[in-house]
Amino acid sequence: MLTVFGSVAIDTIRTPNKVLKGVLGGAATFASISASYFVKPGLIAVAGSDFPKKYHRILSRYLDLQGLTINEGKTFHYDGKYDETLSTRTTLKTELNVLRNFKPKVPEVYKKSEFVYLANNDPDQNSAIIKEFDKVKFSMCDTIEFWIANKKSSVIKMIKAVDAVVINDEEAKLLTKEHNLIKCAKKIMNWGVKYVVIKKGEHGSLLFYDDVIFPSVAFSLEDIVDPTGAGDSFAGAMIGYLASKKTVNLSTIKKAIIYGNILGSFSVEQYGLAGLLNIKKSDISKRIKQYEKMVRF
Amino acid sequence: MLTVFGSVAIDTIRTPNKVLKGVLGGAATFASISASYFVKPGLIAVAGSDFPKKYHRILSRYLDLQGLTINEGKTFHYDGKYDETLSTRTTLKTELNVLRNFKPKVPEVYKKSEFVYLANNDPDQNSAIIKEFDKVKFSMCDTIEFWIANKKSSVIKMIKAVDAVVINDEEAKLLTKEHNLIKCAKKIMNWGVKYVVIKKGEHGSLLFYDDVIFPSVAFSLEDIVDPTGAGDSFAGAMIGYLASKKTVNLSTIKKAIIYGNILGSFSVEQYGLAGLLNIKKSDISKRIKQYEKMVRF
Numbered sequence: 371m372l373t374v375f376g377s378v379a380i381d382t383i384r385t386p387n388k389v390l391k392g393v394l395g396g397a398a399t400f401a402s403i404s405a406s407y408f409v410k411p412g413l414i415a416v417a418g419s420d421f422p423k424k425y426h427r428i429l430s431r432y433l434d435l436q437g438l439t440i441n442e443g444k445t446f447h448y449d450g451k452y453d454e455t456l457s458t459r460t461t462l463k464t465e466l467n468v469l470r471n472f473k474p475k476v477p478e479v480y481k482k483s484e485f486v487y488l489a490n491n492d493p494d495q496n497s498a499i500i501k502e503f504d505k506v507k508f509s510m511c512d513t514i515e516f517w518i519a520n521k522k523s524s525v526i527k528m529i530k531a532v533d534a535v536v537i538n539d540e541e542a543k544l545l546t547k548e549h550n551l552i553k554c555a556k557k558i559m560n561w562g563v564k565y566v567v568i569k570k571g572e573h574g575s576l577l578f579y580d581d582v583i584f585p586s587v588a589f590s591l592e593d594i595v596d597p598t599g600a601g602d603s604f605a606g607a608m609i610g611y612l613a614s615k616k617t618v619n620l621s622t623i624k625k626a627i628i629y630g631n632i633l634g635s636f637s638v639e640q641y642g643l644a645g646l647l648n649i650k651k652s653d654i655s656k657r658i659k660q661y662e663k664m665v666r667f
Numbered sequence: 668m669l670t671v672f673g674s675v676a677i678d679t680i681r682t683p684n685k686v687l688k689g690v691l692g693g694a695a696t697f698a699s700i701s702a703s704y705f706v707k708p709g710l711i712a713v714a715g716s717d718f719p720k721k722y723h724r725i726l727s728r729y730l731d732l733q734g735l736t737i738n739e740g741k742t743f744h745y746d747g748k749y750d751e752t753l754s755t756r757t758t759l760k761t762e763l764n765v766l767r768n769f770k771p772k773v774p775e776v777y778k779k780s781e782f783v784y785l786a787n788n789d790p791d792q793n794s795a796i797i798k799e800f801d802k803v804k805f806s807m808c809d810t811i812e813f814w815i816a817n818k819k820s821s822v823i824k825m826i827k828a829v830d831a832v833v834i835n836d837e838e839a840k841l842l843t844k845e846h847n848l849i850k851c852a853k854k855i856m857n858w859g860v861k862y863v864v865i866k867k868g869e870h871g872s873l874l875f876y877d878d879v880i881f882p883s884v885a886f887s888l889e890d891i892v893d894p895t896g897a898g899d900s901f902a903g904a905m906i907g908y909l910a911s912k913k914t915v916n917l918s919t920i921k922k923a924i925i926y927g928n929i930l931g932s933f934s935v936e937q938y939g940l941a942g943l944l945n946i947k948k949s950d951i952s953k954r955i956k957q958y959e960k961m962v963r964f
Binding site: 454455456457549550551552553556570572573574576583584585586587588590591592593594621624625627628664665667 | 751752753754846847848849850853867869870871873880881882883884885887888889890891918921922924925961962964
């Protein structure tokens with residue numbers, strides 16, 4: 371099975387055309403729901419006693435929630451504002467609330483997970499929790515600027531402990547102090563991780579493995595309304611696809627990345643989580659075919 | 668045949684690791700030499716009486732120079748400085764010199780050219796000169812921020828007069844006042860041009876034709892020393908390849924773009940024009956094969 375550990379949030383998202391208040395968000399929400407189109411993931415996360423029943427129902431439609439803890443207090447709250455090009459987001463508020471003292475606990479049935487995705491949590495927490503899974507075939511983590519700036523050595527330790535890291539281009543540069551993304555990836559691989567995936571937003575991504583580079587374009591979209599969660603959806607689809615295939619090699623990882631691009635494209639077409647809900651399997655395979663046709667030459 | 672109209676320059680290029688003074692440059696220099704790996708282009712350009720013999724010899728090795736005028740005065744001089752990431756270039760000096768009052772003249776033998784590339788010249792000049800070619804099968808132009816800012820309606824008129832436009836992403840946004848590159852391209856196509864190619868530097872390019880989008884990645888390189896002329900090399904290889912095939916359709920244009928990516932990659936690996944000189948045909952076909960392997964999934 372696949373376990374996803376990360377944040378569930380109640381977000382305020384300010385886009386040029388619409389402000390969303392109190393919407394369901396969080397890296398693990400996007401990643402696990404995206405993964406759910408391939409396997410049924412287990413979610414390890416915490417929400418507060420204010421977490422709306424309707425959000426709980428949404429999660430329960432896609433996920434196994436044995437690992438979801440509800441603690442007294444308010445759910446983690448993020449408030450961010452996009453510029454008019456949707457390319458830069460400014461954080462207005464980050465209220466950790468119940469996330470602050472959360473001690474994640476891995477349900478017994480999750481411990482046999484062969485696939486584990488660690489979202490952009492505290493790297494020390496990620497490093498600790500990965501040890502609780504004793505049958506891991508493929509583990510993957512993400513990280514964000516906050517941890518690179520504040521706990522860089524812990525980030526490096528976490529990267530050593532997993533099979534793959536997915537990371538934004540700007541964060542990869544910040545982490546490695548290199549400008550060229552190939553140099554960034556080589557440095558990260560030298561820390562002991564097998565696969566590095568650098569996410570470049572609308573420009574797609576780069577996969578690195580040994581001396582192989584696999585660049586892939588994003589699925590071209592004319593109408594993007596809200597980029598929130600695109601990277602998490604990308605990563606979730608990647609590991610969800612791999613978990614469904616049960617085989618991890620260069621070929622399945624490349625395909626997993628294409629699925630990542632596709633689910634990422636669904637997520638940005640609608641506001642908040644909406645683009646990632648109620649996707650039909652046939653919508654995904656149709657878009658995969660469009661993608662294959664689009665890049666052919 | 669293929670005719671290239673554009674600037675020949677003597678450049679000062681300041682990169683983080685090396686400053687090049689008085690080197691051979693110019694949009695038409697890069698574009699036509701890049702194209703010369705596919706056909707022998709004719710060059711329409713002007714240089715000053717200071718133009719070094721050794722630079723003339725370089726041009727004459729690759730190009731037909733019946734269209735090169737030498738006028739009294741100094742050659743067009745550009746001086747620019749890259750930031751340490753090589754992603755932003757600041758113009759320190761632009762001395763038009765002999766370019767200022769240059770009246771381009773199309774040699775009789777060039778007038779039968781079926782392929783014409785108009786580099787980032789004054790759009791009025793480009794619009795006028797294209798009329799002198801009466802057997803054009805495929806014409807393509809580029810433009811730059813300076814013309815968009817100062818002669819926008821002339822730029823639009825020029826775009827109407829050609830079959831394809833190649834343009835940087837930032838310039839496409841500036842020209843159309845759109846943020847999304849698909850919206851940019853649609854607006855440009857609505858002005859009456861068939862093909863739009865938006866160049867995204869290290870992120871590759873997007874081709875638009877009717878309702879087709881063809882995104883392609885750049886050839887991944889770890890050691891980029893000087894991006895000068897990469898976009899011109901891209902465009903030159905594109906039209907050079909098409910001229911060699913004599914057939915222009917979506918399929919050959921897609922392949923032309925891949926050749927554009929490859930020649931662009933050679934150009935940035937060495938300083939100034941050096942990366943674009945003395946390339947073997949086998950080097951090109953080897954890199955094409957690497958590219959095809961790289962993007963396969």
